[in-house]
Amino acid sequence: MDYLLHILILIGIYVILSVSLNLIAGYAGLLSIAHAAFYGVGAYVAALMALNLHSTFLVNIICAVIVSGLLGALVGIPSLRIRDDYFVIATFAFQVITFSILNNWVSFTGGPMGLPGIPQPTIFGLQVSSHLGFLIFIALFCALTLWVTRRIVRSPFGRVLKAIREDEVFAQTAGKNVAAYKIIVFVVGAGMAAVAGVMYAYYISFIDPTSFTVMESIFIISIVIIGGTGSLWGPVAGAVVLVLLPELLRFLGLPSSVAANLRQIIYGGLLVAFMMWRPRGFLGEYAFHRKEARE
């Protein structure tokens, strides 16, 4: 039973991560490989505060969102000047830098040993300790993320994001401050990723830098692309499929060393297959680089 709950909790965390990345990459068209960095920053801010300041869950999550959001603005800035592949490389650099700091600033982040013993969260006097408790807790934040995202993408604001994705010159001609939109969407996306990080830190109660590597970023991108970019429910579907897939492999009875590698091969294969034959993913309405393909 706990195993099943554990899987559902992981799905919840990846739903938050992929829905928020989709806002940046799928709606605004800014493909970012820095999402695991925001995820990690959220986790570390909350963990460090809980361990050192003994502050409450609510304070920690708010601080984590703010810190990650500010970093989001920082990463958004290069998108004003550089585009496409070059921008992807800039976000990649941010991801690598963040990982290096988490991994090497031993006195502050614990380095490769990580941060053990994160206390269980208490919210409005209720301590969350069981798997079921965590699932409800994470489901609430998942719902909140989806609600906020839905509000954004179905509004005139979301319409401007799509316009920026398709044609920045048109957006500017229509009087939209493209630079401001890009920064805002990064702040919001990074803040949401931090929420996922906080959830993860409290749930696992131990974090180390290996959870927030560039591979993790690529995994989140795979969820978004396979699920469907630029649609609200696409990344949700993607998160369910990609989190369940390796678990199903378990039941094939393969030795774990084989299963782990097989998992990577399947992710890679799926990504290539989708990019070639269905670049919009399961439910998406937008494909990266379709513009170039047409012209």
Place this chain on the structure above:
Amino acid sequence: MSQALLEANGLFRSFDGVQALSNFSCSLRQNEILGLFGPNGAGKTTLFNVVTGFISPERGRLSLKNSDITGLPSYRLANLGIARTFQDLRLIRQLSVLENVLLSFRNQPGERLGNLFFRSKKSHDHEALNRQTAIELLEDAGIVEKADDRADNLSYGQQKLLSLVCCLASGAQVLLLDEPVAGIAPEMIDKILGIIRNLPSKGKSVILIEHNLDAVMRVCDRVIFMDAGAKVSEGTPEEVRNDPRVIEAYID
């Protein structure tokens, strides 16, 4: 004589040594249609790009209603009341016709993130109002039945019409139209020229770039003939057409 709405003074701009604008000055009066024509590379589109802030002039000054607007970013110029169409047609092809029009309204409350969550009623009401206006504009243009189609499902002529509708939705007072009737069917040319002809009565002022001389003569109050980034001749369509310098340039 009505006063000048938009004024360009001594604009200079070159690209790789080619002078695209060379001491170019002109002024657009209230409620007038000013035609701009001349050979390819005369600097007509460059002028539009300078006026809409996509290219900055090396020298010279631009003013709108007597206030300096030189060097402002394009989105701010758009919000100050300058709208334009593009020669190579810019629409969001993946979005619906209606959404393209809706995008063109300026200063929408629903485009501010805070309003979505804290003043959602206001943004909602405003959006409903815009939607209604957009439908009316599409009705006037005769493409309302295509409102929910993707913009790239329209014919080329209808797309040109749609970009004109987008300009109208913007509420801008100054419209810069870059070849609005190039490459489209004769009936559509008549329809679009009819709409343009009526713009001054709605309080709009227009600068029109057009190669179709017949079209220029039909709708413009005043025309400027440009060559090599400079003004060669200016006056009523009749005067400019009969100007020996213009005739000479066209024969060359």
